[in-house]
Amino acid sequence: MFKPRAISTIALFIICSFFLSSCSSTPPQSQAAAKVEPWPIYDDTQAQEHISWCEEKYGQAEKMYAVLESERSDNDAIALLEDVNDWHMLVDEIAGKSGLFAYVHPNPEMRKAAQICEQRIEALAIRSSMSPAIYDHFDKANTSQLGEVDLHYVREILEEFRRSGVNLPKETRDKIQEINKEISKLGQSFIKNISEDSRKIELDSVKQLAGLPDDYIRAHAPDENGKIVLSTDYSDYFPFMNYAHDDEARLAYYKEFRLRGYPANDEILRRLLEKRHELAKILNYPTYAHLTMEDKMIETPERAANFINNIDEIAKARAANDYTILLDRLKKIDPTATKVGDWQKVYIEKLVKKEQFDADPQEIRQYFAYNKVEQGIFDLTENLFGVTIVPWRTEVWHPSVKAFKVLENDNVIGQFYLDMHPRDGKYKHAAHFGMRHGVAGKQLPTAALVCNFPGGNDGGTGLMEHEQVETFLHEFGHLLHGIFGGHQRWLGISGIATERDFVEAPSQMLEEWVWDPSTLKAFAKNANGKVIPDSLIQRMRDSRGFAKGLNVRHQMYYAALSLALYNQDPSNIDFVDAMKTLQARYSPYEYVDDTYFYASFGHLYGYSAVYYTYMWSLVIASDMFSEFEREGLMNRELARRFRDTVLAPGGSKKAATLVEDFLGRPFSFDAFEKMLSADLKKAQ
Ligand SMILES: [Zn+2]
Numbered sequence: 001m002f003k004p005r006a007i008s009t010i011a012l013f014i015i016c017s018f019f020l021s022s023c024s025s026t027p028p029q030s031q032a033a034a035k036v037e038p039w040p041i042y043d044d045t046q047a048q049e050h051i052s053w054c055e056e057k058y059g060q061a062e063k064m065y066a067v068l069e070s071e072r073s074d075n076d077a078i079a080l081l082e083d084v085n086d087w088h089m090l091v092d093e094i095a096g097k098s099g100l101f102a103y104v105h106p107n108p109e110m111r112k113a114a115q116i117c118e119q120r121i122e123a124l125a126i127r128s129s130m131s132p133a134i135y136d137h138f139d140k141a142n143t144s145q146l147g148e149v150d151l152h153y154v155r156e157i158l159e160e161f162r163r164s165g166v167n168l169p170k171e172t173r174d175k176i177q178e179i180n181k182e183i184s185k186l187g188q189s190f191i192k193n194i195s196e197d198s199r200k201i202e203l204d205s206v207k208q209l210a211g212l213p214d215d216y217i218r219a220h221a222p223d224e225n226g227k228i229v230l231s232t233d234y235s236d237y238f239p240f241m242n243y244a245h246d247d248e249a250r251l252a253y254y255k256e257f258r259l260r261g262y263p264a265n266d267e268i269l270r271r272l273l274e275k276r277h278e279l280a281k282i283l284n285y286p287t288y289a290h291l292t293m294e295d296k297m298i299e300t301p302e303r304a305a306n307f308i309n310n311i312d313e314i315a316k317a318r319a320a321n322d323y324t325i326l327l328d329r330l331k332k333i334d335p336t337a338t339k340v341g342d343w344q345k346v347y348i349e350k351l352v353k354k355e356q357f358d359a360d361p362q363e364i365r366q367y368f369a370y371n372k373v374e375q376g377i378f379d380l381t382e383n384l385f386g387v388t389i390v391p392w393r394t395e396v397w398h399p400s401v402k403a404f405k406v407l408e409n410d411n412v413i414g415q416f417y418l419d420m421h422p423r424d425g426k427y428k429h430a431a432h433f434g435m436r437h438g439v440a441g442k443q444l445p446t447a448a449l450v451c452n453f454p455g456g457n458d459g460g461t462g463l464m465e466h467e468q469v470e471t472f473l474h475e476f477g478h479l480l481h482g483i484f485g486g487h488q489r490w491l492g493i494s495g496i497a498t499e500r501d502f503v504e505a506p507s508q509m510l511e512e513w514v515w516d517p518s519t520l521k522a523f524a525k526n527a528n529g530k531v532i533p534d535s536l537i538q539r540m541r542d543s544r545g546f547a548k549g550l551n552v553r554h555q556m557y558y559a560a561l562s563l564a565l566y567n568q569d570p571s572n573i574d575f576v577d578a579m580k581t582l583q584a585r586y587s588p589y590e591y592v593d594d595t596y597f598y599a600s601f602g603h604l605y606g607y608s609a610v611y612y613t614y615m616w617s618l619v620i621a622s623d624m625f626s627e628f629e630r631e632g633l634m635n636r637e638l639a640r641r642f643r644d645t646v647l648a649p650g651g652s653k654k655a656a657t658l659v660e661d662f663l664g665r666p667f668s669f670d671a672f673e674k675m676l677s678a679d680l681k682k683a684q
Pocket of ligand 1: 474475
């Protein structure tokens, strides 16, 4: 990876990793040399300052790049890596800040300025990934003195150069560069169109909010015309889909939600697919899916397709069983129902969990006020990994944003921002944004979590769904990966710079802790200070597996769609037809007419063909978690081993090796299969 992964959008959108000490990848015990600098955040009227900042930094980056390309006086590999590293640090700084501000800054002018800056630096990084001069320096470098990690890094750099087309004639390389630039621009527009397309629905009567929690009803009072206006922001949309009794309103809202990005993204997606296909053909791959999977654990689209079908088969029996239960429950509301609709599934699922498992989400959420959850996640991190999280006094880009430092033995080992509540123009999903990759002794890993959880103007009392608590911990897992892994010597292999189809695994494993009774009881308290009762936790755990098979199959629909769009010549793809066909093949729920999900499927840019990665990582996460199940969730020694073998090495080894180092064997499907096929436990 010559181009620092920070620059590739994939690393920026970790939307929504483990031990060996025989190499130089072990994190240094002391970070005394790393300075703690406040992140320079401009206020929301200073877009021009950002442009000037970008101009200046970009100018420096171009100069350093010219030096990198020039003749070298020797073929010393370490000196070359040092020079590249310095350049990566500068590029990372520009990309990290712009990449975040383009999606979260409150000022639209600032977002635009940051977006332009991000495009410029990305273009330079793309140019660097095809530089024959730099490739030549690496190819001729004397690597005889390099240790295992450095050698691995150099090999990866050379492979990445070849994959980028460095050996092709100049005209072809110029063309590739143009295509890559175009892809980057299209991708940004694709995401922006989703973020900024905040749609509204209007309800005529407060009766249509029946079923929703009181705080939601209070926060959505009728306007002067007597209308209740709901936006397609997650904090409005998901509770409504979970709880609103009004089936018609739910369907109308679902349709509006699945119109986000449409029609603007229709054409953009088509051009994005075409450009990526064109790139793959020039680089001599049959499709873009082949190109992008070559450096993943899964390696080929054929293996990805097999994986998707395999998982689908494993989930089928469980899904069929749960579907019957959902349909039976729906028939009690509508005796004529013959199938469960996509807009009905979550609502009915919640009803079943409440009635058959006595796990009422509305009873549950009283224990998850935002502030308590945040503190609970900090406490868990401190207890499990032996670090301390303290407030960090620094400038932020919005008053609701908070900043923290992570300390170990009194040394700061990383810093982060939490931007956790919705606002206009802000990125709508939940994601980890790597703002600065750590480099041992030189710079601290710095990241931001960008989420859309309840609260923001209420002093942190907003009540979260348990799923949101899970999401919080998941995203926090990426942040910890970036911090614990952010102490490599080289930025290119620092933090979460691991294979794309592995990067979700550590976070997915951490999700398990929000189902652990002692973890929950440490922070889940309601407004009166009452701790979440054991019996409720047990009921939540009993209900957890219900509908899991259905969800797994629906996820395989998304994975199949992401693969299909990139695994063929896109010129004749009919998006709606592709959705309909694949949804019918995989998902238990039918396609709903007049919806255009692909237009808001943001992963189609950042993840392209590899949406399967969530499930692939989950298989690995389940296997890794089985160690904690056996040894104890709060077993610090095991947590240390996990951190040292999986997180700390960052991208200094192949992911399969990291997992094997932790497990003492290659990973298997067993734990995942066991989890899916577990018997339905009914409370009654
Ligand atoms: Zn994730």
